[in-house]
Amino acid sequence: MALPCTLNRYLLLMAQEHLEFRLPEIKSLLSLFGGQFTSSQETYGKSPFWILSIPSEEIARNLMKRTVCAKSIFELWGHGKSPEELYNSLKNYPAEKMIPFLHSDSTYKIKIHTFNKTLTQEEKVKRIDALEFLPFEGKVNLKKPQHIFSILEDYGLDPNRIPENPHNIYFGRWIADGQRELIESYSVKKRHFIGNTSMDAGLSFIMANHGKVKANDIVFDPFVGTGGLLIASAHFGAYVYGTDIDYNTVHGLGKTSRKNQKWRGPDENIRANLRQYGLEKYYLDVLVSDASKPSWRKGTYFDAIITDPPYGIRESIRRTGSQKEIPKGIEKCPESHVPISLSYHLSDMYFDLLNFAAETLVLGGRLVYWLPVYTPEYTEEMVPWHPCLELISNCEQKLSSHTSRRLITMEKVKKFENRDQYSHLLSDHFLPYQGHNSFREKYFSGVTKRIAKEEKSSQE
Amino acid sequence: MKLLTHNLLSSHVRGVGPRGFPLRLEATEVRINPVEFNPQFVARMIPKVEWAALLEAADTLHLIEVPKEPIQGYEHDEDFLRKMHHILLEVDVLEGTLQCPESGRLFPISRGIPNMLLSDEETES
Numbered sequence: 001m002a003l004p005c006t007l008n009r010y011l012l013l014m015a016q017e018h019l020e021f022r023l024p025e026i027k028s029l030l031s032l033f034g035g036q037f038t039s040s041q042e043t044y045g046k047s048p049f050w051i052l053s054i055p056s057e058e059i060a061r062n063l064m065k066r067t068v069c070a071k072s073i074f075e076l077w078g079h080g081k082s083p084e085e086l087y088n089s090l091k092n093y094p095a096e097k098m099i100p101f102l103h104s105d106s107t108y109k110i111k112i113h114t115f116n117k118t119l120t121q122e123e124k125v126k127r128i129d130a131l132e133f134l135p136f137e138g139k140v141n142l143k144k145p146q147h148i149f150s151i152l153e154d155y156g157l158d159p160n161r162i163p164e165n166p167h168n169i170y171f172g173r174w175i176a177d178g179q180r181e182l183i184e185s186y187s188v189k190k191r192h193f194i195g196n197t198s199m200d201a202g203l204s205f206i207m208a209n210h211g212k213v214k215a216n217d218i219v220f221d222p223f224v225g226t227g228g229l230l231i232a233s234a235h236f237g238a239y240v241y242g243t244d245i246d247y248n249t250v251h252g253l254g255k256t257s258r259k260n261q262k263w264r265g266p267d268e269n270i271r272a273n274l275r276q277y278g279l280e281k282y283y284l285d286v287l288v289s290d291a292s293k294p295s296w297r298k299g300t301y302f303d304a305i306i307t308d309p310p311y312g313i314r315e316s317i318r319r320t321g322s323q324k325e326i327p328k329g330i331e332k333c334p335e336s337h338v339p340i341s342l343s344y345h346l347s348d349m350y351f352d353l354l355n356f357a358a359e360t361l362v363l364g365g366r367l368v369y370w371l372p373v374y375t376p377e378y379t380e381e382m383v384p385w386h387p388c389l390e391l392i393s394n395c396e397q398k399l400s401s402h403t404s405r406r407l408i409t410m411e412k413v414k415k416f417e418n419r420d421q422y423s424h425l426l427s428d429h430f431l432p433y434q435g436h437n438s439f440r441e442k443y444f445s446g447v448t449k450r451i452a453k454e455e456k457s458s459q460e
Numbered sequence: 461m462k463l464l465t466h467n468l469l470s471s472h473v474r475g476v477g478p479r480g481f482p483l484r485l486e487a488t489e490v491r492i493n494p495v496e497f498n499p500q501f502v503a504r505m506i507p508k509v510e511w512a513a514l515l516e517a518a519d520t521l522h523l524i525e526v527p528k529e530p531i532q533g534y535e536h537d538e539d540f541l542r543k544m545h546h547i548l549l550e551v552d553v554l555e556g557t558l559q560c561p562e563s564g565r566l567f568p569i570s571r572g573i574p575n576m577l578l579s580d581e582e583t584e585s
Contacts, residue, residue: 216501239501241465243576250573281496284549285465288575293583295576297470297481301508320577 009076010060011172012050013113013152015069015180018206019046022069024393024409025209030054032212033062048115049154049168051076057175064176066236068205071180074150074172083130086169090134098135101173107141109148111174116155117162127151131171148174179205186231186277193252193273195226199308203397203407204232207306210393210409211368213238217303218284220360222291222353225249227270229306234274234282238303242270243289245319250288292319292352300362300416309349311372311405319349350384354410358388361412366392371406372399388414461556461574464548466517467509469574471560471567473582479562482513485520487556487569495549502545503535509548518547 014022027037038053048071054060060073077098078089101108110128112119119127128151138147150173153166186201188194199207207229213219215237221229224242226249234240244250252269274280289295291309350371357367367389373382375398383394389410398404471480511529518526525543534540558567558574565582568575 216498216504245577247575251571281498285461286573287465288573288577290577293472293578295469295472297468297510298478299468299508301468320579320583 008054008057010052010054010175011074011076011079011152011170012052012070013072013074014048014050015071015178016046016048018069018202018395018397020395020397021203021206021210021407024395025067025069025206026050026052026063028210028212028392028409029063029066030059032066032214033059035059035063046157047154049152049170051079061176064178066209067178068180068182068202068209070178072177073175074152074170075175076170076172078172079168079170081168082165083127083169086171087130087133090131090171095135101147102134102136102138104137106138106147107145108136108138109140109142109145110151111148112151112153114153114155114166116157116159117153117166150174182235186235188228191228191273192276193226193269194228195249197308197310198226199228201228201232204229205235207368207407208232208236208238208304210407211304211306211366213304213306218301219304219306220302221307222289222294222305222356223307223309224270224286225308227273227286229308230270230283231273231277231279233304233306234279235277237282239282239284240274241284241302242286243291243294244286245288245290247288250286290320291356292349294356294360296360298359300360300365302360302365303362304366304368305353305357305361306366306368307353308370309353311370347384354384354386354389357410358386358412359416363412363415365412367408367410367412369408371408373404373406375402375404378404383408386410388412388416461553461569461572462549463514463517463521463551463553464505464509465574466553466558467514467548469558469576471563471565472576473560473563473565473578476560476562480560482510482516482561483558483567484561485517485553485556485558487521487553489553489555490521491552491554493550493552495545497542497545499538499541499545502541502548505548506530506534506544514547521551521553523547523551 012026030037035054054063057075060075064070064073077093078086080086080089110131112124112127131151149171152170152172154168154170155162155166180202182205183202186204188198188201191198208219211219211233213233213236217233217238218241219230219233219238220241220243221227222243224230224244225246227240227242230240230242242250247253250270252272270286271280271283274283287295353369354367361367371383380394383391383406385391390413392409392411393407394409395407396404397407466483466485469481469483470478471483473480507530509530515526515528526547527540527543531537531540552572553569554572556569558569559565560567565578
């Protein structure tokens with residue numbers, strides 16, 4: 001398919017982390033800013049170099065203000081599999097597009113990055129000098145140049161087999177860097193209030209991006225825990241709600257997850273977490289509530305639902321139970337003495353979550369959640385389905401040799417009609433996932449121990 | 461608990477359905493919490509508000525200068541938006557109760573956090 005010539009080509013330099021999550025993040029963000037994902041390569045696989053067509057530099061800059069998967073973006077002026085190919089490609093780049101950045105009043109600098117290989121200073125200078133044929137008329141300023149140009153050389157992904165010559169060479173004008181510094185500044189290590197299963201900062205921003213969160217949205221997390229996922233959405237300007245069945249976590253009471261501490265301090269609650277990052281104004285409310293029995297009135301008011309439901313391993317899956325249930329399986333909620341059942345099935349929880357999302361999301365709103373799977377038995381049919389929600393992406397993160405979790409993103413595409421209408425439809429669709437009701441058993445089963453033993457003996 | 465939140469909550473006691481809204485508010489401790497004014501966000505919330513329920517709650521808390529309904533062209537009326545901002549986002553009920561209008565069941569609010577938990581028997585199947 002020929003690409004329209006009004007689109008400019010950009011080179012994205014991607015971080016080599018969370019590989020499967022990158023493409024859905026970029027696609028979601030481009031659609032958020034009015035662009036569309038178009039490229040001459042459909043699959044990027046493991047490569048950090050992506051060539052995209054983007055309608056404007058403004059959209060490219062907006063993309064970089066959000067992405068944690070991309071390190072930098074460059075306006076692509078030329079590329080090739082050899083220096084000659086690169087130079088030819090550069091000679092074919094329209095001069096009128098180059099001139100604005102090369103004229104005599106401007107200052108510039110040329111940088112060179114090599115991937116999977118180290119060059120000597122001499123080799124670097126040689127490559128930069130070879131570009132003398134380009135009509136640079138400005139002055140070189142190494143400290144604070146107006147324009148930065150980069151040569152990027154790709155020597156593959158295998159550190160044990162570094163080629164003599166690069167597979168690809170790119171040349172472009174640097175536009176902007178992504179938001180990877182957020183990963184460090186929002187690190188869970190420095191956060192005031194954490195729990196046993198607090199989400200890694202990078203993944204929480206990826207989730208907010210998959211969810212197309214934007215300023216002035218209302219984002220809801222029905223399994224809010226310590227509020228980590230809300231922080232990412234608040235950082236992007238959304239106002240946030242959270243609920244959790246655990247009274248102590250919502251109130252910030254009880255035993256801490258920190259190593260050298262026993263009880264939680266006064267600074268340890270969800271509101272304080274947002275305050276730590278200057279995001280308190282985005283805190284709407286948190287409630288103690290059972291996600292399977294929501295107390296929201298009929299209507300569509302959430303722009304996104306972004307959540308990490310319990311898998312039943314480090315936190316148990318609970319819902320409010322019956323007074324008649326066996327005393328052994330019951331905890332009491334401290335304040336209202338409501339019995340908490342410990343036998344809520346995983347598939348029921350997703351059934352409830354998808355129905356709730358279909359009912360309360362605005363049209364076009366997104367549901368983003370983690371689905372734990374026992375890898376040997378996983379099939380795509382297991383991914384929960386709903387007639388009102390379209391599956392956008394399904395990204396795997398390995399947890400152990402035979403378990404992983406998948407980040408599922410869905411978009412509401414159809415108006416929710418009637419609660420009862422869906423119950424019989426959905427129960428059939430959830431049958432394939434029934435097997436995962438025993439996810440907890442499988443995770444702790446003898447299978448785990450046997451596989452670990454086999455792996456150990458094969459290494460010896 | 462903010463009044464915006466109160467406006468979105470409903471009782472899910474078995475059998476009450478839509479008659480579970482709005483919850484009757486009783487407050488023993490209220491705090492005014494300054495929040496940075498964001499006119500775009502407030503304007504976005506106006507169409508979502510159930511006005512009668514808001515007026516009832518505001519009345520219980522003895523709030524003054526509460527607009528009786530959204531005015532024409534509210535999106536650009538800073539005075540109106542500032543009033544709504546204060547009512548929806550700055551009034552914080554720290555201690556009190558929410559009562560199901562149909563069944564009478566009470567949901568406590570403590571430290572600003574409502575507790576909406578009900579047992580199996582009490583909720584809709």
